[in-house]
Amino acid sequence: MQDILNQYQTVTEANVKEWFHVGEVSDFPENSGACIKYKTKQIAVYNFARLSKWYACQNLCPHKMEMVLAFGMIGDKEGIPKVACPMHKKNFSLEDGSNLGGDDLKIAVYPVKIENGNVYIGFSD
Amino acid sequence: MQKIIVIGNGMVGYKFCEKFVSKPNSDQFQVIVFGEEPRPAYDRVHLSEYFENQDAEALEMAPRSWYEEYNIELITGVRITDIHRSTKTITSSTDESYTYDYLVLATGSSPFVPNIKGVEKEGVFVYRTIEDLEGMLSYAAELKLKNPNAKAAVLGGGLLGLEAGKAVMDMGLEPHIVEFAPKLMPRQLDARSSQVLQLKLESIGLNIHLSKATNQILGNGSIAALEFGEDDVLDVEMLIISAGIRPRDELGKTCDLEMGTRGGIVVNNKMQTTDPSIYAIGEVALYNQMIYGLVAPGYDMAEVAANQILGKEDFLMPSDIDMSTKLKLIGVDVASFGEPFMPASKGHSVIFEDKTKHLYKRINVSHDGKSLLGGILVGDASDYNMLHQIYLNGMAIPENPSELILPASEGGKSFGSVMDLPDTAQVCSCESVSKGAICCSITENGSNNLGDVIKATKATTGCGGCKPMVVDLVNETLKSLGREVKETICEHFSFNRKELYDLVKINRVPNYQEALNLFGEGHGCEVCKPVLASIFATITMETANKQYEIQDTNDRFLANIQRNGTYSVVPRIAGGEITPDKLIVLGEVAKKYDLYTKITGGQRIDLFGAQLHELPLIWKELIDAGFESGHAYGKSLRTVKSCVGSTWCRYGMHESVTFAIEIENRYKGLRSPHKLKGGVSGCIRECAEARGKDFGLIAVDGGWNLYICGNGGATPKHAILFAEHLDDETAIKYLDRFLMYYIRTAGPLVRTAPWLEKLDGGIEYLKKVVIQDSLGIAEELDKEMQSLVNKYECEWKEAIEDPNMAKRFKHFVNTDDTDDNLVFVPMREMKMPKAW
Ligand code: SRM
Ligand SMILES: Cc1cc2nc3c(=O)[nH]c(=O)nc-3n(C[C@H](O)[C@H](O)[C@H](O)COP(=O)(O)OP(=O)(O)OC[C@H]3O[C@@H](n4cnc5c(N)ncnc54)[C@H](O)[C@@H]3O)c2cc1C
Ligand code: SF4
Ligand code: FES
Numbered sequence: 033m034q035d036i037l038n039q040y041q042t043v044t045e046a047n048v049k050e051w052f053h054v055g056e057v058s059d060f061p062e063n064s065g066a067c068i069k070y071k072t073k074q075i076a077v078y079n080f081a082r083l084s085k086w087y088a089c090q091n092l093c094p095h096k097m098e099m100v101l102a103f104g105m106i107g108d109k110e111g112i113p114k115v116a117c118p119m120h121k122k123n124f125s126l127e128d129g130s131n132l133g134g135d136d137l138k139i140a141v142y143p144v145k146i147e148n149g150n151v152y153i154g155f156s157d
Numbered sequence: 158m159q160k161i162i163v164i165g166n167g168m169v170g171y172k173f174c175e176k177f178v179s180k181p182n183s184d185q186f187q188v189i190v191f192g193e194e195p196r197p198a199y200d201r202v203h204l205s206e207y208f209e210n211q212d213a214e215a216l217e218m219a220p221r222s223w224y225e226e227y228n229i230e231l232i233t234g235v236r237i238t239d240i241h242r243s244t245k246t247i248t249s250s251t252d253e254s255y256t257y258d259y260l261v262l263a264t265g266s267s268p269f270v271p272n273i274k275g276v277e278k279e280g281v282f283v284y285r286t287i288e289d290l291e292g293m294l295s296y297a298a299e300l301k302l303k304n305p306n307a308k309a310a311v312l313g314g315g316l317l318g319l320e321a322g323k324a325v326m327d328m329g330l331e332p333h334i335v336e337f338a339p340k341l342m343p344r345q346l347d348a349r350s351s352q353v354l355q356l357k358l359e360s361i362g363l364n365i366h367l368s369k370a371t372n373q374i375l376g377n378g379s380i381a382a383l384e385f386g387e388d389d390v391l392d393v394e395m396l397i398i399s400a401g402i403r404p405r406d407e408l409g410k411t412c413d414l415e416m417g418t419r420g421g422i423v424v425n426n427k428m429q430t431t432d433p434s435i436y437a438i439g440e441v442a443l444y445n446q447m448i449y450g451l452v453a454p455g456y457d458m459a460e461v462a463a464n465q466i467l468g469k470e471d472f473l474m475p476s477d478i479d480m481s482t483k484l485k486l487i488g489v490d491v492a493s494f495g496e497p498f499m500p501a502s503k504g505h506s507v508i509f510e511d512k513t514k515h516l517y518k519r520i521n522v523s524h525d526g527k528s529l530l531g532g533i534l535v536g537d538a539s540d541y542n543m544l545h546q547i548y549l550n551g552m553a554i555p556e557n558p559s560e561l562i563l564p565a566s567e568g569g570k571s572f573g574s575v576m577d578l579p580d581t582a583q584v585c586s587c588e589s590v591s592k593g594a595i596c597c598s599i600t601e602n603g604s605n606n607l608g609d610v611i612k613a614t615k616a617t618t619g620c621g622g623c624k625p626m627v628v629d630l631v632n633e634t635l636k637s638l639g640r641e642v643k644e645t646i647c648e649h650f651s652f653n654r655k656e657l658y659d660l661v662k663i664n665r666v667p668n669y670q671e672a673l674n675l676f677g678e679g680h681g682c683e684v685c686k687p688v689l690a691s692i693f694a695t696i697t698m699e700t701a702n703k704q705y706e707i708q709d710t711n712d713r714f715l716a717n718i719q720r721n722g723t724y725s726v727v728p729r730i731a732g733g734e735i736t737p738d739k740l741i742v743l744g745e746v747a748k749k750y751d752l753y754t755k756i757t758g759g760q761r762i763d764l765f766g767a768q769l770h771e772l773p774l775i776w777k778e779l780i781d782a783g784f785e786s787g788h789a790y791g792k793s794l795r796t797v798k799s800c801v802g803s804t805w806c807r808y809g810m811h812e813s814v815t816f817a818i819e820i821e822n823r824y825k826g827l828r829s830p831h832k833l834k835g836g837v838s839g840c841i842r843e844c845a846e847a848r849g850k851d852f853g854l855i856a857v858d859g860g861w862n863l864y865i866c867g868n869g870g871a872t873p874k875h876a877i878l879f880a881e882h883l884d885d886e887t888a889i890k891y892l893d894r895f896l897m898y899y900i901r902t903a904g905p906l907v908r909t910a911p912w913l914e915k916l917d918g919g920i921e922y923l924k925k926v927v928i929q930d931s932l933g934i935a936e937e938l939d940k941e942m943q944s945l946v947n948k949y950e951c952e953w954k955e956a957i958e959d960p961n962m963a964k965r966f967k968h969f970v971n972t973d974d975t976d977d978n979l980v981f982v983p984m985r986e987m988k989m990p991k992a993w
Contacts (some may be wrong), residue, residue, distance in 0.1 A: 068972075
């Protein structure tokens with residue numbers, strides 16, 4: 033179980049080695065999430081249209097190790113963009129992956145780039 | 158820099174840290190905390206909640222990062238083994254030494270295990286830590302596999318023992334309580350109240366054995382029975398010992414601090430032990446010859462010790478400590494305050510008892526009839542907070558004190574408002590918050606609502622017992638300032654659900670984003686999105702497909718998400734009636750997609766374990782065979798349960814199946830603040846359990862009796878008789894109006910029963926609105942409901958006909974692969990998700 037979790041490590045723009053093409057903008061629902069696959073990883077991608085921003089994070093909820101975050105509802109908590117896990121509604125910041133409910137569980141986040149209507153996620157492996 | 162070492166990271170040790178770092182000059186000290194348990198301090202008072210969710214983090218007092226933030230070094234999983242007072246050092250189980258300037262002992266207590274022959278056997282547990290609970294859970298699970306009717310006993314019928322009894326029930330074992338004394342909760346209750354409590358507990362399935370001394374524990378390796386006397390044996394396969402606590406004072410003993418004769422480290426009113434640089438707080442401290450087994454005094458001790466170390470020497474522990482308690486045991490209120498058992502020489506008692514309702518109330522009043530000295534409440538402790546305050550603050554009581562405990566209908570309830578309390582009244586005893594502090598937080602320090610007040614004062618964050626009173630105080634204070642008391646949905650909308658319903662309707666708001674632009678702020682969340690989705694659905698009957706991005710995950714995929722991220726499929730089987738052909742289709746589909754199949758508690762069939770991409774394929778087949786969505790995923794009409802009625806049953810008065818199907822089809826797809834369930838029974842034998850539903854019809858001579866606002870679930874309520882002898886048409890008319898009125902006015906996730914409870918004027922008022930049309934809106938309600946009925950569409954049919962549908966039900970955007978994280982294990986010829 034731990035191995036599944038450990039393969040997700042936050043990537044910042046600075047350490048991106050590969051911008052992986054995951055589809056076109058229109059493949060992703062507005063103000064909502066969808067899931068993509070990269071090697072063995074499942075990544076949740078959110079087209080946060082209200083903010084004109086895109087976010088990506090691991091699809092795996094660290095609480096019960098379920099691949100579900102892409103289908104959680106997004107929104108904000110006191111201005112911080114977040115996703116609520118569909119299972120038990122734990123809230124994670126889309127900016128840095130921290131748990132807004134205050135406990136230890138954190139998720140990895142990934143940079144997203146939009147170019148000519150195409151969506152790319154940055155990976156370092 | 159001076160160094161403080163705290164030994165013990167339990168509730169009180171943690172509270173010491175929290176109080177200490179919040180005080181000026183605390184940054185002049187370095188704080189190191191040792192805890193023997195593997196995790197940071199957690200809320201032991203709410204330990205039993207772990208049985209519900211097994212979520213240890215939810216119980217944490219604060220996450221590890223909190224300690225880091227305040228520069229507190231937290232070392233868990235390490236026990237301190239020795240104190241060397243001469244060198245001011247301690248040693249740990251890992252053989253390391255640390256020096257200290259001040260030592261705070263917060264080592265708490267451990268369960269007392271009496272020296273009974275056989276206690277070492279497997280299956281014998283104590284109830285104190287998360288690890289204890291984990292041990293019990295896995296033992297109980299194994300037991301149940303071997304014997305589904307396994308029994309477990311709790312040794313001790315005190316406060317904690319009864320809580321453990323509830324845990325046994327929750328684990329699905331047959332619960333037995335064994336108490337040495339002739340009554341339950343001997344420390345808090347008198348003989349009569351204990352009898353009332355016993356009756357109540359027995360009525361919900363707890364077996365109680367009083368005046369029983371356990372001689373030995375029998376069994377070969379693991380426990381098989383308790384032996385009381387020669388022929389007096391109770392077969393049980395598990396035992397939880399809850400026979401009191403013993404302070405963990407071993408460190409005090411070895412370094413020669415003064416100890417109580419029956420244990421505990423002696424402290425003065427500064428919380429200092431006989432060594433002035435060593436303090437003891439919480440359940441290890443013996444103060445006034447007493448160990449206080451409650452958190453509130455422990456927190457007070459933490460406050461005193463923190464102040465003393467910082468040099469505020471006039472901060473002392475009061476000599477009187479309030480030991481009043483209120484708890485909810487297995488859904489039964491029990492409270493005692495002040496002097497619960499007062500001798501006749503000191504005053505007189507007023508007792509109200511109603512054994513049929515499992516109710517007992519006793520108050521003890523001074524001889525002059527002017528003051529309240531204490532009391533006991535069993536069965537209904539809703540007046541506890543107010544009585545406790547009257548006692549604590551020596552407030553005047555009515556000339557006829559029985560008014561304080563008599564039911565309202567008999568002239569009772571004569572205490573004034575919470576605002577009559579003196580400012581010094583301590584409302585939250587866990588966090589020592591006075592009435593004055595709560596009001597002041599609003600009048601002077603800018604708190605605007607309950608949330609702000611809790612943040613600012615910490616009131617209610619301990620045991621939570623004071624919550625009703627804090628809510629009243631906040632509301633009354635806001636009102637006194639001329640401010641409206643508002644229930645708002647979340648940080649994005651400062652309206653309640655009814656107001657939002659009206660705003661959306663009057664302004665013809667087309668969608669969620671527009672509602673947020675017009676009436677909200679920020680970007681929404683998982684609370685307001687589904688609330689608005691429900692509002693849109695009941696104003697326009699739009700299905701969950703239209704704005705699927707604001708739907709909860711279940712509604713987004715029109716299926717209930719299961720524990721491993723797969724989904725369930727529940728087609729509508731109106732009234733529970735199904736043809737053999739349709740039954741065969743369900744079987745074939747389940748087989749084809751390898752779905753776990755179960756008859757639900759709602760008289761229909763649930764197919765579990767479908768993957769996202771399979772949902773449209775499965776539904777295509779079901780719809781082709783004539784099925785429709787069952788809306789099991791929505792806050793919407795679920796089922797209308799029926800019994801066979803006069804169609805087959807020799808007692809049936811009317812055709813209950815036919816009517817149940819008609820009603821279920823009328824309201825199918827109807828979204829509402831919470832789920833809606835109905836029932837129709839063919840006679841008063843009530844085989845459809847109609848009175849356990851939001852609406853129920855029972856056939857009687859000359860028509861239907863209509864019952865409303867019942868439910869099963871966590872707080873079961875029987876539905877109340879609303880109208881009698883109705884013909885089909887009138888029954889439906891009343892139902893239309895009742896449901897529409899509920900949908901318009903209820904708060905989010907409020908079912909009909911709690912809604913009615915809060916409705917001013919109650920059922921009589923509702924009758925006036927629905928039957929006599931006192932608000933003049935009946936016609937409007939009729940029309941609205943009819944138009945919703947006319948607009949019904951099966952949302953699964955809509956979804957599979959939508960060309961974009963395939964996209965929504967794909968697990969990955971960029972590949973056709975399926976989720977490879979799913980693991981199933983076999984289960985009685987079918988399959989189930991691998992456990993978490
Ligand atoms: C499948 C089923 C259990 C079963 O195997 O029989 C079930 C399963 C769930 N119930 Fe239930 N309930 C099921 C019948 C019931 C019943 C019995 C009945 O309907 O007669 C009750 C008590 C009656 C009542 O509701 O008044 C019941 C009271 C609850 C409650 C408590 C509601 C309350 O007001 O206290 C919840 C929690 C909630 O809704 O907040 C709940 C919630 C749930 C949830 C949605 C829990 C969740 O969030 O995942 C379960 C998901 C179902 C799924 O994935 O399909 N379920 N649930 C039953 C489906 C009935 C159906 O055909 O639609
Ligand atoms: C199931 C249950 C329900 C309860 N319900 C209520 C209630 O409703 N109301 C109420 O007021 N109280 C209740 N209590 C009592 C309440 O939990 C205690 O009063 C409170 O936890 C005492 O806090 P403490 O810090 O003194 O002790 P603890 O919480 O026991 O903490 C002591 C900690 O110190 C550690 N420790 C001990 N020795 C060492 C050592 N040598 N080195 C390192 N660490 C050490 C222990 O492992 C433990 O973690 C309940 C208790 C239980 C078990
Ligand atoms: S089906 Fe209902 S009762 Fe059973 S575990 Fe789920 S929510 Fe609880
Ligand atoms: S699985 Fe995500 S919150 Fe529990």
